[in-house]
Amino acid sequence: MKCIKCKQTAVLELRRHNSAFCRDHFFEYFERQVQRTISEFRMFGRNDRILVAVSGGKDSLVLWDCLLRSGYRAHGLYIGLGIPGYSDRSAEKVRAFARSRHATLREVSVGAEFGFDIPTAGRRLRRPACSPCGLAKRYIFNREALQGGYDVVATGHNLDDEAAVLLGNVLHWNTDYLGRQFPVLEAHEDGLVRKVKPLVRVTERETAAYAVLRRIDYIVEECPMAVGARSHLYKEVLNRLEQESPGTKHQLLFGFFERGRQRFQEDRDLDLQPCSECGQPTTAGVCAFCRTRRRLVSVTT
């Protein structure tokens, strides 16, 4: 198979684009897709300060790499979740990446700062660990971005992630969620920082290929807390459809953005106030994170 641009041996076939690329033209393709997404959704500009949420996995490190290569002012944020073994290995990947690129990395340890780790939180709350994990991460992203004076938080969610979320929300007719699913989550003047997903146009397979070809050392193993997650099943189903009909995932997600989402949108004016315990914005007196933290403490004592 030959690169459609230069006829050198291809390293990756992209059936959804009826294309195949050599290494250099794949880089060109990939970085153009990311830049197109940033521009089309007006995610951020050259002067904005960007906080990239990095886990040590391929998607977030690829995103950080792309932004740094393109000259954006992108710093990393790593959150230590206290998952035995896995958290240490992923932290080391992130630190090595930051060192090799002389990039700024912020770190927050959930255990050191809040007194619990994610596996324990899941057990004590009798919920999947992914639930308190997501809550803690979103809380810390926002707080760190505000404290650090960043304009936007960028996450590594890709086309497969977002298509799987959409499929799950359709299967359960989560109409509230459907109205809000978009690559940009706007800021709120009362303390919610803008959040964006610049990788939403590229697939998980493409980010993995980019990471390997760019020699980005990422944590290949799956988070042990996520084994058996429902989102994996949705991704497998979508990949079966993609195999039979290339372009299905893109059509599902971008078709939804263009023609479906507005049917579920509601004008919601969030009435935000500072959390009485931590000062982060909330619609309640005490924010969801502090409420969860309270429950964890009460279960412990």
Added chain:
Amino acid sequence: MEHDASNMVKVTMPIPEPRSWEFPAGKRVGDVLRELQLNPEAVIVVAGDTLLTADRRLEAGQDIEILPVISGGSERAEEADEVHQV
């Protein structure tokens, strides 16, 4: 059919648990994936510092790694509820 051991290519996959196989040199990557019942949309095939497309043939002496690409937890399924933790 027997194969000359020196003509066999080792193929490994690190996750979900480390696995390895041997295939004869000359076999196409796409046929390997089909035999292992792996969806080509869900993996990449790595040889050293490059990737192999489905039409490429295994070569004696190569070390081949099949990398599954699916990641992410169920937290992501709730990600659309990202009006933070209000």
